[in-house]
Amino acid sequence: MSETPTAITPRQRLRRLPGRAVGMLLVWFVVTEADIPSLVIGVPIALAAAVLSVALQPRSLSGVYLPGAIRFARFFAVNSVLGGIDVAFRALGPRMRLEPAIVHYPLRISGAFPRVFFANTISMLPGTLSSRLTSDTVEVHVLDCTRPVIEDLAQVEERVADLFGAQLSPHEGGAVL
Amino acid sequence: MAWQTVTDWITYALFAASGFFFFAGSVGLVRFPDVYTRLHALTKSDNLGLGLASAGLAVQSGSWVVAAKLLLIWMIVIVAGATACYLVANSARNSGVEPWTGGDR
Numbered sequence: 264m265s266e267t268p269t270a271i272t273p274r275q276r277l278r279r280l281p282g283r284a285v286g287m288l289l290v291w292f293v294v295t296e297a298d299i300p301s302l303v304i305g306v307p308i309a310l311a312a313a314v315l316s317v318a319l320q321p322r323s324l325s326g327v328y329l330p331g332a333i334r335f336a337r338f339f340a341v342n343s344v345l346g347g348i349d350v351a352f353r354a355l356g357p358r359m360r361l362e363p364a365i366v367h368y369p370l371r372i373s374g375a376f377p378r379v380f381f382a383n384t385i386s387m388l389p390g391t392l393s394s395r396l397t398s399d400t401v402e403v404h405v406l407d408c409t410r411p412v413i414e415d416l417a418q419v420e421e422r423v424a425d426l427f428g429a430q431l432s433p434h435e436g437g438a439v440l
Numbered sequence: 441m442a443w444q445t446v447t448d449w450i451t452y453a454l455f456a457a458s459g460f461f462f463f464a465g466s467v468g469l470v471r472f473p474d475v476y477t478r479l480h481a482l483t484k485s486d487n488l489g490l491g492l493a494s495a496g497l498a499v500q501s502g503s504w505v506v507a508a509k510l511l512l513i514w515m516i517v518i519v520a521g522a523t524a525c526y527l528v529a530n531s532a533r534n535s536g537v538e539p540w541t542g543g544d545r
Contacts (some may be wrong), residue, residue, distance in 0.1 A: 274478075290512070292505070293505055294509060294512070295508050296505050296506060296509060297505040335472060340521070343487050343488050343491060344488060346484040346486060346487070346488070347464075347484050347487065347488030347489070348470060348479055349484070350464065350465070350480055350484040350485065351461055351465070351485070354464045354465070354468030354471060354472065354481055355464055357470070359471060360474070361477060361540075361542065362472075362542065363476065363537075363539050363540060363542070365539060365542070382523035383523065383526065385520075386479075386483050386522045386525045386529075387483060387484070387487050387518065387521075390480070391528070392476060392480055392525065392529055392535045393526055394476065394526070394530055394532070394533045395529075395530055395533055395534075396530075397482070398527075404476040404480075404539060406477060406480050414510065430496055
């Protein structure tokens with residue numbers, strides 16, 4: 264997988280337009296709670312928003328892969344619950360079990376948007392919080408370094424890659440400091 | 441049991457769970473030892489607490505569009521929360537705030 268963000272041609276931008284327009288319309292429809300008369304304003308605004316968003320799209324393209332997105336949503340829902348329970352028990356327990364550490368995790372996923380998405384996902388999942396994103400690693404603060412943190416992060420990264428329809432090479436580990 | 445009663449009880453259960461996680465997150469904010477561990481408490485409980493509250497409201501609305509709107513609101517709050525969390529953690533790291541590593545409290 265190449266690391267350099269590919270420049271996108273006007274034709275590629277144009278090809279993104281219909282999907283983006285449908286997405287914007289859907290958001291309008293939901294925000295106005297299916298108010299049909301409001302579409303008089305909504306349709307032009309949604310189209311204008313779609314044109315703007317395609318025109319302003321940064322260099323690297325990252326399309327979402329629908330089956331991967333569904334798998335990601337399920338994974339995220341289950342782990343949000345686990346993350347909430349985990350932190351609740353640590354906060355309410357009489358002897359707060361905390362073994363914090365900083366972990367350097369080498370990134371495999373490419374593209375600016377997928378990387379930011381991965382860093383944000385880390386912060387929402389059990390016991391991990393991203394604190395620095397560089398060009399090749401993400402620095403993660405973990406609540407409990409006795410858990411297999413690197414393996415957990417590798418799994419999250421694979422889920423995020425799946426969401427963007429990408430494959431990852433086997434992970435090479437990171438360092439727990 | 442009337443359908444209305446069933447949905448009401450589902451909402452009560454979801455709200456109770458939501459309140460529990462918000463409460464636990466607030467306790468964590470007070471008890472945890474440093475800025476990083478406190479961020480853990482806040483982000484996770486916001487994510488789950490608001491998700492459960494939105495689900496409880498969605499059950500009451502009885503409308504797919506309103507449920508979708510609640511889902512959208514939840515997603516936007518999650519993105520904002522994760523971004524704010526990163527900014528706080530990152531600026532703490534950049535200004536040299538050392539993570540707490542146990543021992544004396």
